[in-house]
Amino acid sequence: MSKIEINNVYKIFGNNPQSVMPMVKEGANKEEVLEQTGHTVGLDNVSLKIEEGETFVCMGLSGSGKSTLIRHLNRLIDPTDGEIIVEGTNVMSFNKEQLIEFRRHKMSMVFQRFGLFPHKTVIQNVGYGLEMQGKALEEINKTAMEKIEAVGLNGFENQFPNQLSGGMQQRVGLARALATDSDIMLMDEAFSALDPLIRSDMQKQLLDLQSELKKTIVFITHDLDESLRLGDHIGILNAGKLVQVGTPVDIIMNPADDYVKAFVKDVNRAKVIKAKIIMKGTNDSDDIDKTNLIKVNEDQFIEEFLPLIVCSNSNCEVVDKSGNVKGYISNKELQTSLTKS
């Protein structure tokens, strides 16, 4: 069972969403629906699965439906049609009390504009979710301090948000989301308002935390580099439709359509693809000349050995940590695949 399953979800905004469903199901696109009915298609037949412990990145241009999608997960938005299953339970089946429980314990959210309480200190902000869970003050403060330390903000616990930089405020937002110990974390453009260097720091911090915590993270961004760095899987939305789901390598090597191609066209493939991804297996590589092979590790990024093989005009032998041969890479094929668009 997947941690989260989204099955054929449609979301139409407007006065009478049900009335336009037949038209949408028959294939009318977002533009046509708006023009003919004045309704906006937020999501159009989106289905996807998110596995426990993975970071699933949802990417797309502004207005493509990313926020609409993530808000279905904690029922800030109800679908016009389709179902959202979290840990085997349809979120539409919750009554009011169950929904409150679900939001307090199951999911936490980190927002683009930090969403901190200006009149509360850092430690009070971080402890807020625990306060809502009805925990005792002593426990709240203990847990809040742990999370403050985890995001590197010790010493700032009694400051107010307006005394902190943007990057630090977002660390508070992250610490607050971590404090409730929910196993699903929703992050909607959480780093998009930060300067590039600070943003890169935050990505690193999230990766470090995630390597220990193994939460299920749904991360939204319109930035390809961020998607590639953070995502185990990436789903790409265009005008409410999910046009591709795949690993970073799938997305880069086999973009599903022109929209995805436009996203990946400037990416440096050599920087994000490892030797093992592009090698040919030992049984499948008779056509590769094995004289003067250059040895590379299966987990090396292409970038690290590309200059060497280009200069020497040699093919590669790919080995694992113990030196066992796992496959071969043809110099010529490698260079063609890197320039493929």
Ligand SMILES: Nc1ncnc2c1ncn2[C@@H]1O[C@H](COP(=O)(O)OP(=O)(O)O)[C@@H](O)[C@H]1O
């Ligand atoms: N409450 C709403 N009422 C009407 N239209 C909305 C509402 N929320 C979102 N939309 C529309 O749905 C589409 C998807 O929006 P959104 O999910 O916010 O996109 P993204 O987060 O990818 O920028 C957009 O066309 C937007 O205008």
Ligand SMILES: [Mg+2]
């Ligand atoms: Mg959005």
